Amino acid sequence: MRPSPRVDYDQIAHLYDSQPYRQKAVDPHLLAFLDEHPDVSLHRLSILDMGCGTGSQLVANRPHIAEARLVGLDLFHGMLSQAQPKADEILWVQADNVAPPFPNDTFDFISNQFSFHHVRDKPAMLRSVLRILRPGGRFVMINICPRGMTGWLYYQYFPAALEIDLQDFLPKETLLTLMHELGFTNIALDIDQQTYEQD
Secondary structure (H helix, E strand, O other), X not given: OOXXXXXXXXXXXXXXXXXXXXXXXXXXXXXXXXXXXXXXXXXXXXXXXXXXXXXXXXXXXXXXOOOOEXXXXXXXXXXXXXXXXXXXXXXXXXXXXXXXXXXXXXXXXXXXEOOHHHOOOHHHHHHHHHHHEEEEEXXXXXXXXXXXXXXXXXXXHOHXXXXXXXXXXXXXXXXXHHHHHHOOOOOOOOOOOOOOOOO
């Protein structure tokens, strides 16, 4: 039996896009991948966003790769019901990241933005990524790093959240080791330090 998620996104899906910081521009990692692979035909290009939420990233990507096949995968029906009206030409699939319902070697580019910490069986999800990623494809994961954010205002007001996040977010060294052991190659880690004032 799959453990229940800590957050029921079905309950908050209708509020999710109301935050200004959730607005998306085209994914620069996708553009970099396309620049590095000019021989890839957009007609055969397949892109998956795992944990796509309300689909804003795929919608932002769409004008740049109109001929490609785009797929959004999310565990929560409520999130996908918000995504569907934005772009019905994108395939929206409700399923668990741990067991995506796709054949082997399906996608050229897979992204996972700010949701890996919700996955209870992280090694299983990463194995699934390797299974459905085509040879020469790319997997890009983006997330925060709580161990480098202990001064974050959110944690100052809600210190228990830091304790939970330290359990849910793998240390970067642990994540890199796990990916290497599972068979990922050409692994790169970029850290973007951001500082901003908040009232």
